[in-house]
Amino acid sequence: MRSLKVVASGFQMNLKMLGTxxxxxxxxxxxxxxxxxVAFYMFRAGGRNGTLLYAALGAGxxxxxxxxLFGSGGMIQWQRWQGTLELGxxxxxxxxxxxxxxxLANAFTGxxxxxxxxxxxxxxxxxxLHLAHPWLFVLALPATVIALGLMxxxxxxxxxxxxxxxxxxxxxEYPVWIASGLVFSTSLLPIWTRxxxxxxxxxxxxxxxxxxxLGGAVWxxxxxxxxxGAASLLISTITFRWFEHAARARATLSLx
Amino acid sequence: MxxxxxxxxxxxxxxxxxxxxxxxxxxxxxxxxxFTVEQGELFGLLGPNGAGKTTTIKMLITLxxxxxxxxxxxxxxxxxxxxxxxxxxxYVFGGDRGLYERxxxxxxxxxxxxxxxxxxxxxxxxxxxVLELVGLKGREQERVEGYSRGMRQRLHIARGILHDPxxxxxxxxxxxxxxxxxxxxxxxxxxxxxAGKTVLLTTHYMFEADTLCDRIAVIAKGxxxxxxxxxxxxxxxxxxxxxxxxxxxxxxAAVARLRSIEGxxxxxxxxxxxxxxxxxxxxxDRELTAPLLAELDGFExxxxxxxxxxxxxAYIALxxxx
Amino acid sequence: xxxxxxVFFVGGSIAYRGLFNWxxxxxxxxxxxxxxxxxxxxxxxxxxxxxxxxxxxxxVGNSIQACAMSSVYGMTMAVAxxxxxxxxxxxxxxxxxxxxxxLGRGVPVxxxxxxxxxFSFVAGALILGFRPGVGAVxxxxxxxxxxxxxxxxxxxxxxxxxxxxxxFFFAANLAYFLMLLFCGVNIPLETLPGWMSxxxxxxxxxxxxxxxxxxxxxxxxxxxAGLVGTELGIAAAYAVAGLTLFRVLERESRRxxxxxxx
Numbered sequence: 111m112r113s114l115k116v117v118a119s120g121f122q123m124n125l126k127m128l129g130t131x132x133x134x135x136x137x138x139x140x141x142x143x144x145x146x147x148v149a150f151y152m153f154r155a156g157g158r159n160g161t162l163l164y165a166a167l168g169a170g171x172x173x174x175x176x177x178x179l180f181g182s183g184g185m186i187q188w189q190r191w192q193g194t195l196e197l198g199x200x201x202x203x204x205x206x207x208x209x210x211x212x213x214l215a216n217a218f219t220g221x222x223x224x225x226x227x228x229x230x231x232x233x234x235x236x237x238x239l240h241l242a243h244p245w246l247f248v249l250a251l252p253a254t255v256i257a258l259g260l261m262x263x264x265x266x267x268x269x270x271x272x273x274x275x276x277x278x279x280x281x282x283e284y285p286v287w288i289a290s291g292l293v294f295s296t297s298l299l300p301i302w303t304r305x306x307x308x309x310x311x312x313x314x315x316x317x318x319x320x321x322x323x324l325g326g327a328v329w330x331x332x333x334x335x336x337x338x339g340a341a342s343l344l345i346s347t348i349t350f351r352w353f354e355h356a357a358r359a360r361a362t363l364s365l366x
Numbered sequence: 367m368x369x370x371x372x373x374x375x376x377x378x379x380x381x382x383x384x385x386x387x388x389x390x391x392x393x394x395x396x397x398x399x400x401f402t403v404e405q406g407e408l409f410g411l412l413g414p415n416g417a418g419k420t421t422t423i424k425m426l427i428t429l430x431x432x433x434x435x436x437x438x439x440x441x442x443x444x445x446x447x448x449x450x451x452x453x454x455x456x457y458v459f460g461g462d463r464g465l466y467e468r469x470x471x472x473x474x475x476x477x478x479x480x481x482x483x484x485x486x487x488x489x490x491x492x493x494x495x496v497l498e499l500v501g502l503k504g505r506e507q508e509r510v511e512g513y514s515r516g517m518r519q520r521l522h523i524a525r526g527i528l529h530d531p532x533x534x535x536x537x538x539x540x541x542x543x544x545x546x547x548x549x550x551x552x553x554x555x556x557x558x559x560x561a562g563k564t565v566l567l568t569t570h571y572m573f574e575a576d577t578l579c580d581r582i583a584v585i586a587k588g589x590x591x592x593x594x595x596x597x598x599x600x601x602x603x604x605x606x607x608x609x610x611x612x613x614x615x616x617x618x619a620a621v622a623r624l625r626s627i628e629g630x631x632x633x634x635x636x637x638x639x640x641x642x643x644x645x646x647x648x649x650x651d652r653e654l655t656a657p658l659l660a661e662l663d664g665f666e667x668x669x670x671x672x673x674x675x676x677x678x679x680a681y682i683a684l685x686x687x688x
Numbered sequence: 689x690x691x692x693x694x695v696f697f698v699g700g701s702i703a704y705r706g707l708f709n710w711x712x713x714x715x716x717x718x719x720x721x722x723x724x725x726x727x728x729x730x731x732x733x734x735x736x737x738x739x740x741x742x743x744x745x746x747x748v749g750n751s752i753q754a755c756a757m758s759s760v761y762g763m764t765m766a767v768a769x770x771x772x773x774x775x776x777x778x779x780x781x782x783x784x785x786x787x788x789x790x791l792g793r794g795v796p797v798x799x800x801x802x803x804x805x806x807f808s809f810v811a812g813a814l815i816l817g818f819r820p821g822v823g824a825v826x827x828x829x830x831x832x833x834x835x836x837x838x839x840x841x842x843x844x845x846x847x848x849x850x851x852x853x854x855x856f857f858f859a860a861n862l863a864y865f866l867m868l869l870f871c872g873v874n875i876p877l878e879t880l881p882g883w884m885s886x887x888x889x890x891x892x893x894x895x896x897x898x899x900x901x902x903x904x905x906x907x908x909x910x911x912x913a914g915l916v917g918t919e920l921g922i923a924a925a926y927a928v929a930g931l932t933l934f935r936v937l938e939r940e941s942r943r944x945x946x947x948x949x950x
Binding site for chain 2: 703
């Protein structure tokens with residue numbers, strides 16, 4: 111019960127913090143809209159008008175990943191700058207539990223990104239949101255967002271150890287977009303990247319969401335999303351313990 | 367010719383209050399400060415926080431324009447001839463910031479050496495010299511982010527004298543430094559005078575002003591309220607005596623009554639955990655202990671002592687006379 | 689003169705090392721080389737999938753835009769971070785020539801930007817099959833140098849703004865993203881609405897990228913002289929604006945102490 115309370119209060123606090131930051135505004139609204147616009151123009155130029163919704167959903171998912179990525183990394187880095195990282199390590203609840211609500215809150219701000227992209231697409235490019243399986247869509251979207259949040263949790267654990275993990279965040283944005291096939295098919299990529307795609311929650315997530323909107327099998331991909339999300343949670347509890355231990359040994363918790 | 371001349375310096379800041387309905391507010395930080403510093407002097411600007419010391423020093427080193435008045439350093443006007451002033455002065459300020467954290471002390475000095483035109487072979491020699499002078503030799507390759515406050519302070523001083531300026535301005539140089547470190551820093555400052563430089567120092571540490579300075583100007587609320595050698599300032603209150611009384615639970619009314627006693631020039635109350643320390647300055651040779659204690663009848667009184675005034679007393683008398 | 693050059697080169701590079709946040713290899717490689725590499729792959733594949741423009745269109749556009757990580761972010765850091773470290777006071781109290789101080793920081797930024805762009809072009813050749821004719825390499829390099837210079841000058845203006853503005857980080861990021869949209873990096877200027885392409889033409893990169901595409905396809909330098917000249921003009925304009933703003937801010941700070949507050 112205590113764990114749930116920790117999660118809930120952390121969630122609330124993080125949402126409040128994020129709501130007041132210009133950084134949030136940038137990664138959750140501005141960046142997704144700009145990337146979506148670029149994608150829309152590129153698809154329109156190619157004359158494949160029916161696929162603009164494809165582009166919109168993909169671009170929205172790109173935004174969800176960006177908010178998760180920079181949110182997770184930024185959250186740890188921000189705590190480090192504030193000097194509260196050590197407090198988290200010294201507090202009784204397991205670090206993974208303390209940071210879980212932060213990651214979830216981050217992922218939910220990703221919903222802003224998805225929403226902003228879809229609204230923008232509708233208003234400026236006339237992309238209608240016609241859903242083939244509306245109820246499945248309503249299920250698939252939050253499930254994917256949560257799974258991404260849990261993936262972000264694993265990343266956050268590595269940031270505890272490495273002071274310059276922000277640079278790693280910069281590096282992981284595009285590759286996940288590419289390997290997850292968010293706005294173009296992974297058939298364009300070399301075969302050896304396939305296994306990488308298969309272990310990424312967003313790969314299955316966008317499939318589920320896309321099929322829910324445009325038609326196709328939803329339950330298969332959705333199942334993979336849930337599975338990978340659970341796996342991420344499990345991995346994060348282990349990695350948090352590892353990295354926290356290593357950070358304490360190397361005395362990097364308090365260094366900025 | 368005086369090395370530093372300040373003539374009726376004034377500085378007003380314009381800010382605003384409130385967020386929606388902004389009311390313009392004018393804060394007069396410096397209200398007509400005049401003084402001169404001669405060659406080879408160690409001149410102190412002593413005053414409480416917010417008195418205008420930093421503002422004054424910033425006007426002298428050309429970082430701030432005076433709202434009115436004039437100032438000259440080595441004969442050059444700080445407004446018209448700013449560049450000439452900058453070439454000849456060194457500026458040292460206290461605190462943790464002001465250095466490139468990621469770089470070593472040597473790199474920091476190399477950078478500022480370039481800015482001040484100390485280049486080529488002379489640069490290397492000079493950097494070694496100043497590192498030796500401030501006691502950082504051997505640690506200059508380490509990154510500044512790992513330095514203690516005292517070490518940073520010494521690096522600030524090293525930077526300030528890199529180009530061998532004739533005049534050095536020090537803004538609260540020992541603030542936040544431990545006693546041993548502070549003592550070493552003061553020795554370094556005294557060495558600057560021995561080397562023939564002129565130094566202007568701001569501080570709120572009595573001890574520092576007393577031991578280091580040839581002359582002191584006491585600043586309060588933007589004005590000079592006293593000026594002279596430490597001895598002269600102390601003599602200003604030396605006619606009287608200072609009586610210290612430990613008291614318990616004394617209220618404003620009682621303190622007011624004390625002030626109204628004939629011969630009492632100032633009463634300050636220091637809170638010391640459970641008791642208060644009343645410091646009463648009196649003029650004349652008369653023994654005023656009895657009347658003082660009479661006014662404190664009804665309150666619990668502890669130790670009573672009487673002594674000669676110190677610079678701190680002179681300072682308090684000057685600063686609270688407003 | 690010697691003093692000016694000393695401040696320009698030595699002072700500029702030391703300050704850059706002190707202020708540029710991504711200088712260590714552990715941060716440099718992912719941010720300056722890794723991210724642009726994947727950006728190149730992303731947009732080229734996307735363009736391929738959407739059947740929009742040719743492969744070379746995206747390789748040239750993104751490889752040149754790659755310099756923006758250095759020229760926009762790096763340059764902004766090299767100026768505005770003085771505020772963060774509190775080193776602006778000692779700098780302004782020194783007699784050093786302001787133009788040498790300010791412009792000198794652009795040299796390492798320019799070098800960095802060129803390195804990143806070159807890396808991106810090479811990656812485009814090795815991974816994506818970019819093959820400009822042998823005769824096109826030198827003209828292409830020349831155009832790239834001018835374009836990166838222009839982007840760096842733009843960064844100087846942003847850096848000066850960053851000395852004063854409350855949340856310049858937001859503005860720098862916004863500028864970076866808008867350039868991605870308006871400068872013809874992935875979308876031909878003709879397909880953008882009028883106002884967007886108008887903004888794009890006032891920004892760096894736009895003319896340089898257009899010229900580079902023509903040169904990569906075999907055009908001579910003389911053929912794109914107009915575009916290159918415009919890009920150079922834009923570079924000069926932004927550099928002058930940045931330096932002027934810096935001096936104005938310094939003057940204002942002496943009047944109102946505004947640069948001290950942080």
